[in-house]
Amino acid sequence: MNKLLFTIGLLFISSVSLMAQEMMNGIVKDVSGKPLSGVKVSKVGAFRNSNVTNEDGLFSLLLEEGDYI
Numbered sequence: 066m067n068k069l070l071f072t073i074g075l076l077f078i079s080s081v082s083l084m085a086q087e088m089m090n091g092i093v094k095d096v097s098g099k100p101l102s103g104v105k106v107s108k109v110g111a112f113r114n115s116n117v118t119n120e121d122g123l124f125s126l127l128l129e130e131g132d133y134i
Contacts, residue, residue, distance in 0.1 A: 109132070
């Protein structure tokens with residue numbers, strides 16, 4: 066019984082954590098408006114949560130409410 070409750074609780078916590086995250090999409094440009102490729106974009110304080118812009122300057126990053134890049 067305790068194992069079942071632990072498993073249900075763990076699944077609940079995991080689902081709440083996943084629901085609180087959102088995918089942020091953006092573009093990095095220089096001052097003249099030209100897209101920059103190869104730029105590392107990361108969450109402040111969490112360099113494992115990062116991405117690099119593609120040839121069009123586009124990136125996607127999974128963030129939680131209150132995160133900064």
